Amino acid sequence: MRHARRSNLVKFGILVLVTAWAVGCDEDGDTSQEADQVVEQEESAETEAGEETALVEVDEVDPYREVMRGELRELPPVPESLEELPQGVNIVQLEMRLLTGAMQNILQLIGDERLDEIPGQIRQVHPAYELTHQALEEGLYRPPVNPDQIEEFIAEDDEFHDVLRGLVGAARDDDLEGVTQYYNELVEGCTSCHGQFRFP
Secondary structure, three states: HHHHHHHHHHHHHHHHHHHHHHHHOOOOOOOOOOHHHHHHHHHHHHHHHHHHHHHHHHHHHOOHHHHHOOOOOOOOOOOOOHHOOOOOOOOHHHHHHHHHHHHHHHHHHHHOOOHHHHHHHHHHHHHHHHHHHHHOOOOOOOOOOOOOOOHHHHHHHHHHHHHHHHHHHHHOOEEEEHHHHHHHHHHHHHHHHHHHHOOO
């Protein structure tokens, strides 16, 4: 009984294979062009689907990778003297660009609670601050707005750097709340100074 049932299954399997082959062949016994086209279309669809899947995977992984890594902007070195400034750039512009990069890095460091790295950011800006004061003392720079209020400009800059020192102290004390407060003061200082000396 078992032998007969197994024999029937074998015959059925052979019948299925032969039928499938016959459907895919033309009168000459060759594989039909239509069947080939179907196979090619299926392979093409699989390839396209695979490419789309790969693109989706990249899109899902990459867009925020740089942010999630907490990578910092690299700040350019400060020239050793006013004579070495890039052509067309004054020292205050250079200091502000450095401050902008440092502030962006510090915000990232606050978010990551990597407060121990904040003092290093400020140290990179400090040489530009010294060159700025040299330029101001030698009369080599005047702000574009209210240039006659140079003493007020210097006082504003000194106050800003006092806040930077407070930020450094809070960072060294691992005081996240203090660092955040000093950071807010710095942003307000930027807005105040620009409103008075940069934008009409």
